[in-house]
Amino acid sequence: MYNAIIVDDEAVVRIGLKNTIDWREHGFALIGDYANGRDAWEAIEQRKPDLVISDISMPFMDGLELAGLIAANYPYIKVIILTGYDEFEYARQALRLKVSDFVLKPITAREIRGLLDKVRAEMDEERERREDLSRLQSQLKQSLPILRERFLERLVAVGLGKAEIADRFAYFGLAPLAAGSVAVVADIDDFGDRELPSYEHDAEFLRFAAFDIFEEVAERQGAIAFRTREERMVAILAGEGDGSDLYETAFRYAEEVRYHIEKFLSFTATFGVGRVVPSAELLPASYKGALSALDYRFLHGKNRVLGILDLEGRPEGEPLANAAWDRKLVSTVKTGSVHEAQTLIEDGIAELKRSRVPIETCFLQMQKVVLALMNAIQEVVAHDREASIDSQMMLMEVYKFKTLDEIEAWLKQVVGAVMTEIAENRNHFANAQMHRAVEYIETHYADDKMSLQDLCRHVHMSTSYFSLVFKQHTGETFVEYLTGVRIAKAKELLQATGLKFYEIAAQVGYGDPNYFSLLFKKRAGMTPKEYRERLAKESGA
Structure with missing residues (x-):
């Protein structure tokens, strides 16, 4: 069973598609219907449907823009465009966006059923190709x-x-x-x-x-x-x-x-x-x-x-190559696994004991490990921060020990200090990037074209990882935070100016005054007009 959603600003179309089609009979579960592309995109990000059936002409975000976002972020989702516009340019754009089908309205229930059967057959064929054991076995021999x-x-x-x-x-x-x-x-x-x-x-x-x-x-x-x-x-x-x-x-x-x-x-x-x-x-x-x-x-x-x-982040230079044990220890240190790092140290010291190498060789090995750890710090610590660990002191300190047991205890302390340094930098890096992101939003909130992709380019992070860290940092998604900033700015303009509501909407990044009014009421609990009247009443009292 595949999941599908409908996107159309005409309620009669959505109701008709929901009620006249036995979706399950055609292999689909209808998991939602939406009146505009913006609401649909939020649902797509959360629910990842297999099929999106969308109109072209809709408020806030049209069908082609929605198809473009889907193609860029979830290329495995199939899209069917329904439109009343018989224009070559629309069809050409849909083709470029790899839309599965471009269908002119009005369309009958029978035609919709045929489309669903066609798309399901394509999906089934993809599944069968991946599950065809004999085909995979044949390809294994010809790899x-x-x-x-x-x-x-x-x-x-x-x-x-x-x-x-x-x-x-x-x-x-x-x-x-x-x-x-x-x-x-x-x-x-x-x-x-x-x-x-x-x-x-x-x-x-x-x-x-x-x-x-x-x-x-x-x-x-x-x-x-x-x-x-x-x-x-x-x-x-x-x-x-x-x-x-x-x-x-x-x-x-x-x-x-x-x-x-x-x-x-x-x-x-x-x-x-x-x-x-x-x-x-x-x-x-x-x-x-x-x-x-x-x-x-x-x-x-x-x-x-x-x-x-x-x-x-972006290091100033690439790290030096390390031996296998060095690399494994550094990788463990960077992930923050204290127990595993200590176990690796114990194993490495035990191997040195078994090898019975000269003491000078042991000192050189320990210096290589320290260099690898210091290199790990340089790799992840931002260039505007100085590491608190003195690498030169550590390189010389190894010579004061007389037994491998003493070196083992010392190396565990060194690793603990390095792990603390890296953990602090990781928090510093994330906080610095989120500070840059918030600053960017505060500066560009009036741009109605500002997108998550623009913001991620500014802070040099991928959209998926940025969304995770931003939510942890602010407690809100990018859209929620941007909306909060815009509504707060709108409240300031409502209080300090006599601008008309559509002028305020434009100044805080909303080209559609009606959409601005809906968001304002959702956030403030009242319309812009009611908010201004309340301010006037309070100032008069």
Whole structure:
């Protein structure tokens, strides 16, 4: 059963569609109907329907604008446009937005039933293609050659020269990457509630099913997809222009794959998005950032798309390469797992004891660990803040100890201090970004075109992560907060000026005076006229 909503400003159309169609008979549950695109968009963000049937001409937000938002943020949702306007330009725009159907009114109940059957058949076909075990098994045997995967893994993990990249891309038939590139890394969380048999190939089959989705969406984006020897899935996306656009494209790509894996395979994966780099030779920096973002799964939970820019901001420079133990310890320190960090320290010291290496080698190893930890602080601490930990002092302090047990206790203290520093910076970074966001809203509230996307570009955060942090910081969504600011400004104008209500509406960012009046009453408990009359009565008393 698929979920559907209706959007039309004509109540008779909505009632007719609800009452004359047996939605369940056609495989749909009608979960809502809305009179304008703005209300529908809020519902879509919350409920994520499978199908949206919308009129074009509506107040506040028309059908094409709504279809554009859906295409940009939830490309897997199908859209049917109903319109009374037989104009080529409307049809052309709908085609560009990948609308499933563009239908002229009036339309009969029989035609609507046919449309629903057609869309359901398309959805069923998509589901069947993903659940067709024999097809997946056949594709497993014909997957990309191992040499291609190993080359791509070397490209992102180690880095290659420009000439070798060009040569290998031509050899494997890969299109050259554009100027900007970004790595997306996916890791399967678990296989859900299903009980896997003991033999490993069933687990591998499920991994391949996930990669089949990962690769299929990548091909549509013109991206390169492959699997690593650690069973992770990697995509390389490239594009010209603003790096923030490519970063958002990578987020949308990851969100679409995440949705399909959960919906069609009934298990989950978490995605890390690295930083955009200016050339293919620098892809290891983006890949390393994507892996670091994945480490934050410990903090934020499974089944998410995590971006390194959202979590750690824009560093002045990339971190130095660390040994495996160093990297694992730093990753754990950054996620804030005190118990796991201490366990890693104990394991590392125990390994040094077993190896019986000279004491000088132990000191050098500890200095490498301290350098890795200090590098982690530089990576995540904002450039306008100075770290409170003296790295030079720590590097020299290691030489005063006489036993590995003393070094273990000291290293645990160092890790505790570093974790505190990183946690404080994480709060500082989030607070600073939210302060910038609030300042932007306070400055641009009068712009009726201001959107969540504009604000996120200003603070260099993805829309999904920004929405989460902003709600935690302010207690309100972006729309709720913006509405509050605008209504507060309107109250000031009502009290201090004699402007007409439509003039006040325009000055606080509302082109539609009626919509402004509705919002004002919802917030203030009275209309603008009643509010001004009350102020006049109070001042006269």
